[in-house]
Amino acid sequence: MSTIRCINISLELFGVFLSLILILSLLLYRIEKDALNSCFLKVLILNTLLLGSDAAAWGLRGRPGTAAWYGVHTANFLVYVLGYFLLAAFTDYLMNYIAAKGPVSRKPVILMRGLALTAVLLVIISQFNHMYYLIDENNVYHRQGLFWLSQMWGIFCIVLNAGLLFHHRKKLSDKDILVFTVYIALPLLAMLIQIFVYGIALLYLSTTITILCIYLGIQEEEANKRREKERELTQGRIAVMLSQIQPHFLYNSLLGIKQLCDTEPRKASDALVHFSYFLRGNLDSLTDIRLIPFSKEINHVQDYLYLEKMRFEERLNIEWDITFDDFFLPPLTLQPLVENAVRYGITEQEEGGTIWIQSKLTSDAVIITIIDDGCGFDTAETKADGHTHIGITNVRQRLESQCHASLAIISIPGVGTKAEITIPLKEGIL
Structure with a gap:
């Protein structure tokens, strides 16, 4: 197994492990269960499946046997499809986050879902005409001439999210804008690099890092809510004590x-x-x-x-x-x-x-x-x-x-x- 393959598998399995920890943390310790938390949980689950699929694709690549053949084809297909679903889920999370600060339209979410489904349809077509990628008789994955198009769909979706963030910037704090900008900028940079360079899976590593940043932001906000609730409880105790x-x-x-x-x-x-x-x-x-x-x-x-x-x-x-x-x-x-x-x-x-x-x-x-x-x-x-x-x-x-x-x-x-x-x-x- 090549060094690049070992690095990719190791990084992605680490990302899977980290994402699973974040999922369990949300499920076990989150107090409030609202639309925003549900959206972020979907982002984490999709990211976990995406990293696991790409790790399987790298691990089974070039291996003989029917199981490996089906495994490589299925894993690579899921990598493309889950990537688009992840972008749509993030848009949903972004709009719910902004909606918590003020009223917003749901049209961008519907548009992003439509783009994701269209991109998935092209991936399905690619299974027959191999315009994105080809898996040869040795069970080895190869990019094809229109691979760049598969990345452009993702880049377009990320640019759309950047536009939404810019449009609603006045509703968000500087910290919110910084976190979401990082989430948008890192995958965008990774996609641009991967169009021309084939090697380390930068895209999925970048999404894991940015999801971790969002999670840390969520925990900070949760801590602020707890402190505010404790302050209110203290004031309530004082008010009751004085009233008695x-x-x-x-x-x-x-x-x-x-x-x-x-x-x-x-x-x-x-x-x-x-x-x-x-x-x-x-x-x-x-x-x-x-x-x-x-x-x-x-x-x-x-x-x-x-x-x-x-x-x-x-x-x-x-x-x-x-x-x-x-x-x-x-x-x-x-x-x-x-x-x-x-x-x-x-x-x-x-x-x-x-x-x-x-x-x-x-x-x-x-x-x-x-x-x-x-x-x-x-x-x-x-x-x-x-x-x-x-x-x-x-x-x-x-x-x-x-x-x-x-x-x-x-x-x-x-x-x-x-x-x-x-x-x-x-x-x-x-």
């Missing part, structure tokens, strides 16, 4: 503790412990960027309810039904919902009422329920102070972002309110 430490609540709690100091010192001491634990629980939420045990959240709720019971005494009744607590959830998830039940449900009516806090395990989820028989409210209306809806919005966003959970609120004026959290077991909360 209301001045009037602190004042009323401290005033109640002061009164106990004069009459029931031991009870005042217990209240101070719960008060300090409640404040620490709110402050801990700023540093708890991961899910916390449900038992820890329950302790925080109990500290809060102890202070409210100190104030409202017999008007506030609590019923617990915790049948399952071996799971995790975002910090400050349950306490804001319980506070809403106290502030906007039970204490809004003279006779007070009861809050039921429940948790149970089903076949596919953990269900947490907070029910009160307070005054209820119309869920279609927005409260003038906005506090309730801000708190619920933050809780719902953090549940969805951190464990794909849902929050449902059902309320009937004059009857009461039910808040239900559903956490899927598949999210690994146990």
